[in-house]
Amino acid sequence: MPDFSPEDNKLALKVVFYGPALSGKTTNLMQLHSLLNPERMGELMVLETRDDRTLFFDMLPLGLRGQSGLDLRLKLYTVPGQVQHDSTRKAVLSRADGVVFVADSQTNQQDNNAIAFGNLEENLEKVGLDIETLPMVVQFNKRDLSGVVAETDLQDCWAETPWSPLIMASALQGDGVLETFRTLLDRLYTTVDDEFGLADKHSISRQAFVDRLSHASHEGALHADL
Amino acid sequence: MRTFEDDPTLTDLLNDEQRSRLNQYLGGLCGQSVTLDQHRPSPDAVPVEFNLETVAWIGGGQSDEQRRAAADLVSFVMMFIGKYRLAANLHHDATEASYAELQRQNEALRASEARYRALSDQLQQKVDEQVSVIRQTQQELYESARLRSVGQLAAGVAHEINNPIGFISSNLRVAREYVRDMQALLPDNDDNRELATDFNDLLNESIDGASRIADIVSDLKTFSSIDQADYTRCDINALLTSAIHLVQTEHDHQLTIMEQLGELPSISGHPSRLSQTFFNLLDNAARAVRDKEGQSAGRILVKSQAQGDNIQVIIQDNGCGIPEAHRPKVFDAFYTSRPVGEGTGLGLTVARDTARAHGGRLQLNSREHTGTRVLLTLPINEGR
Numbered sequence: 001m002p003d004f005s006p007e008d009n010k011l012a013l014k015v016v017f018y019g020p021a022l023s024g025k026t027t028n029l030m031q032l033h034s035l036l037n038p039e040r041m042g043e044l045m046v047l048e049t050r051d052d053r054t055l056f057f058d059m060l061p062l063g064l065r066g067q068s069g070l071d072l073r074l075k076l077y078t079v080p081g082q083v084q085h086d087s088t089r090k091a092v093l094s095r096a097d098g099v100v101f102v103a104d105s106q107t108n109q110q111d112n113n114a115i116a117f118g119n120l121e122e123n124l125e126k127v128g129l130d131i132e133t134l135p136m137v138v139q140f141n142k143r144d145l146s147g148v149v150a151e152t153d154l155q156d157c158w159a160e161t162p163w164s165p166l167i168m169a170s171a172l173q174g175d176g177v178l179e180t181f182r183t184l185l186d187r188l189y190t191t192v193d194d195e196f197g198l199a200d201k202h203s204i205s206r207q208a209f210v211d212r213l214s215h216a217s218h219e220g221a222l223h224a225d226l
Numbered sequence: 227m228r229t230f231e232d233d234p235t236l237t238d239l240l241n242d243e244q245r246s247r248l249n250q251y252l253g254g255l256c257g258q259s260v261t262l263d264q265h266r267p268s269p270d271a272v273p274v275e276f277n278l279e280t281v282a283w284i285g286g287g288q289s290d291e292q293r294r295a296a297a298d299l300v301s302f303v304m305m306f307i308g309k310y311r312l313a314a315n316l317h318h319d320a321t322e323a324s325y326a327e328l329q330r331q332n333e334a335l336r337a338s339e340a341r342y343r344a345l346s347d348q349l350q351q352k353v354d355e356q357v358s359v360i361r362q363t364q365q366e367l368y369e370s371a372r373l374r375s376v377g378q379l380a381a382g383v384a385h386e387i388n389n390p391i392g393f394i395s396s397n398l399r400v401a402r403e404y405v406r407d408m409q410a411l412l413p414d415n416d417d418n419r420e421l422a423t424d425f426n427d428l429l430n431e432s433i434d435g436a437s438r439i440a441d442i443v444s445d446l447k448t449f450s451s452i453d454q455a456d457y458t459r460c461d462i463n464a465l466l467t468s469a470i471h472l473v474q475t476e477h478d479h480q481l482t483i484m485e486q487l488g489e490l491p492s493i494s495g496h497p498s499r500l501s502q503t504f505f506n507l508l509d510n511a512a513r514a515v516r517d518k519e520g521q522s523a524g525r526i527l528v529k530s531q532a533q534g535d536n537i538q539v540i541i542q543d544n545g546c547g548i549p550e551a552h553r554p555k556v557f558d559a560f561y562t563s564r565p566v567g568e569g570t571g572l573g574l575t576v577a578r579d580t581a582r583a584h585g586g587r588l589q590l591n592s593r594e595h596t597g598t599r600v601l602l603t604l605p606i607n608e609g610r
Contacts, residue, residue, distance in 0.1 A: 014231070042278045043305055047313050056313045059231075074276060075231065087320040091230065101378045 002192055009221040010071040011196060015184060016093055019102035020109065020116035021053070021081035024141040027100060027171040028180070029058050029078050037217030040062050054080045056094050064212045074213060080178035081116065086123070086216055093120075098135040098188045101163075102171075104146035105140045134186035137198055138163040139180045146171040178214060185210045190204055230315035236264040239307045248303075252296050253286070260286040260296055272297045276304045301335045330518045361452045366579060370499075377498055384443040391443065395436040460495040462537055462604070463487045463530055469504035470528060477512050480522040488531040494607050495584055503580045506573035507600050509542045513564070514545025514598060524597075532606065536586070539602040547590040556590065577602075 003012040017025040026046070033044040038146040040063035058078040065071055077096075079089040093099075103113040103118065121131050140154055151168055158164050167183060169176025189198065189209045197205040240248065245262055261267045263273070267285035272293040274282040281304065284297045326525035359525030409422040445468040470483055508526070529540040548556060550564055557578050574590070577600075581588040586604040 040278050042275070045305065045307055045309055045312070056316055063278045072532070075277075077231075084376045088316060091316055091323060093321045095231075142386075182373070 003095070003196065004196060008071060009069050010073065011192075012073045012075065013097045013188065013192065013204045014095060015074065015076050015098040015100065015188070016096045017076065017078040017100045017102055017145070018089070018093070018116070018120050019081055020104055022111075023081060023102045023104040023109070023116075024053070024169075024171040025078040025081065025102045026054055026058050027098070027170075028177055029076055030129070030169055031059055031174050031177040032076065032181060033060055035174060035216055037213060038062050038213050038215045048092070053082060054078060055085070056080065056088060062213055064176040064199075066204045068202040069092045070143075070202040070204070086119070089119070090123045090126060091216075093123050093129075096127075096129065096134070097192070098184050099124075099137075100184055101136060101138045103138060103140045104147060105125075105154075107147050107149055110149065132162065135184065135191055136163055137167060137180055137184040137187065139167045139169050139176065140174075141169045141171050143168050143175070144173055177181075178216060182210055185213055230248060230312060230319045233277055233279045234281070234308060234311055236262075238311065239276070239281065239304055248300070252284075252299075254293045256287040256296065258288050262296075262300060274300045274304065275300060276308055286383060297580065309440045310358055366576065369576065374498075379498055380446045384446040387439065387443050391436055391439050395440065398429055398433045398436060402426065402433070405429065405482055424610075441471065442475060444468075445475075457494055459492040460497050460500060461492050462490050462495075462500070462539065465497060465501050466504055466528060467528060467538065469501055469505075469508055472505060473508040477522065478511065481485075481512055481515070482522065482525045484525060486527065486529040488529075490530055490532055490537055491606055493537060493584075493604060494579070495604070499576075499580045499583070503577040503602070504539070504541075506577050507602070510542035510573060510600075511541055511545065511598070514543045514547070516545070535606055536607060537604045539604070541597065541602075542597065542599040544597040547594040548590075548594050549594050553590075554593065 003014075004010070017023050017028055031039075042061035042063075045059045047054070047058060049055055057080065060076045062074040062076070063072060077092050079085075079092045094105065099120070101117065103109075103116075124131050138158065140149075140151075142148065143151075154166055155164065158166050167176055167180045169180060171177050186206065189206045193199055193206070196202075198209060199206075204219065236245070242540055249260055249262055252262065261271075262282055264282055266283045270293070271283040271285035272290070273280040274297045275283060282300070284293045284300065287296060289291045306513065405422060405425050409418070412418045412422070466487060467485075470485065474481055474483070488588055508528070511526045512522070514524060515522055517523040524544045527540070527542040529538075529542070531538050556574050573586075578588045581604070584604050585607070586602065589603075590598065591601075591602045592598040
């Protein structure tokens with residue numbers, strides 16, 4: 001749920017990157033950090049890791065100011081994907097305004113995707129959120145690898161869900177990361193505008209919301225040597 | 227409520243002591259005092275940002291460049307403090323949530339344990355009840371087997387006695403004729419007349435005695451019903467009458483028993499069990515009407531009548547009655563108020579079970595020192 005403090009005219013939104021272990025959630029966030037050049041962006045905080053696995057979470061704060069003086073903050077979080085960190089995942093997920101589900105495209109990871117998705121559904125319910133109404137984007141990552149499930153198969157499989165079409169990505173190459181983020185911003189705008197009148201009260205249009213928060217830098221993507 | 231992700235303030239990140247040390251170090255670097263503060267210390271102060279948030283201001287120093295460098299340095303340090311804070315807070319939140327979850331589960335376990343404990347108690351109670359039913363049934367079985375063997379013995383004895391008593395009785399009558407014939411042949415004097423009269427009286431008394439033996443034998447046969455199948459058509463009045471005779475015999479014909487036996491249809495029943503029941507009830511009544519010296523002092527009323535679809539048998543006495551304290555227990559097996567050896571404590575138990583086995587019921591009303599009334603209701607059925 002968005003956190004609005006009227007005295008500061010400050011609106012804080014929270015987006016969580018969720019998914020099975022090693023599906024590339026942190027890589028997504030690192031790519032966004034290097035690809036984006038929005039009006040305001042803080043340091044990427046990578047909390048403790050062990051063997052390159054997230055123990056707590058990563059966080060990247062973004063922000064923009066509306067003409068009304070609205071101080072809009074968007075914090076992007078990742079969760080630890082490993083099964084044993086479920087209580088941490090639940091704590092990070094609480095009060096989320098949007099979710100990016102980062103799935104692993106490799107054929108042998110489809111069970112893990114399903115387990116993680118079930119876990120997301122379960123944890124959302126536990127923190128009082130509804131997966132059907134929460135703005136969410138499903139990304140299938142690691143398209144650059146061989147031995148991945150064909151895109152048509154994936155799209156067919158998810159066609160009847162609210163999250164169709166899926167977004168194909170290769171986060172390590174920087175492909176599809178911005179598209180995922182922009183799609184999420186678009187869906188997020190709908191719910192936030194409903195509640196806070198972004199367009200009416202703060203003169204922030206859908207286009208402005210998406211463009212200004214996902215303004216790309218000119219340096220281009222980082223590459224595999226991340 | 228604060229959560230781990232709330233933006234920290236300067237005091238969350240640094241305590242006063244740490245902040246004054248930082249001020250000191252920055253002052254040392256700049257060669258002039260530097261102030262790090264949550265509130266803007268001077269108009270030329272430079273903001274220190276943390277997560278897009280201005281958490282503090284840097285004032286003092288020698289130039290704007292110095293202030294900016296100091297602010298960047300502090301920001302850089304803040305990020306590591308902030309990371310640690312975030313991780314610690316998240317850990318705290320997650321632990322609290324896990325603990326709350328554990329407590330909920332503990333609560334649920336406790337509730338379920340209580341449920342199972344109650345269930346187990348109930349089961350134990352049911353088992354105890356069943357055990358007591360089995361024990362009672364076993365005892366009744368034993369008792370009825372004993373009664374059956376006693377009945378068989380009685381019937382056997384009765385059958386054996388029947389033949390000799392038949393010819394004794396018939397011979398005695400013939401002998402009486404012979405005495406009369408012999409009297410005619412003897413000289414008619416006082417001695418001979420007296421002898422003949424005495425002989426005649428002796429024979430008459432013997433005939434009476436033999437006839438009483440025959441009656442008892444007949445009652446015993448009815449009572450034990452050894453020659454009958456388990457369930458058969460029963461004449462309740464006939465069973466009552468022979469039970470009355472047996473009780474009288476048992477109590478030396480001292481009892482005052484009034485019979486009011488009405489017209490009854492025959493019903494399907496188990497004659498020996500019914501006889502046993504009537505005998506038990508009559509025997510109870512006979513013992514109730516005895517006075518302190520053991521003499522029979524009261525009256526017993528035996529009444530039978532057809533009432534709608536039922537036959538009612540009432541056995542009533544004006545004897546000692548049952549004290550209130552004993553009344554709830556009178557139907558319990560082996561409950562007896564009589565001295566050791568005088569009662570098994572099964573009489574009313576067997577009577578009630580017999581009534582139930584016949585689809586009827588046994589009701590008992592009693593008042594101490596006034597008397598007892600037992601009402602046995604048996605359904606009039608069309609055989610089974």
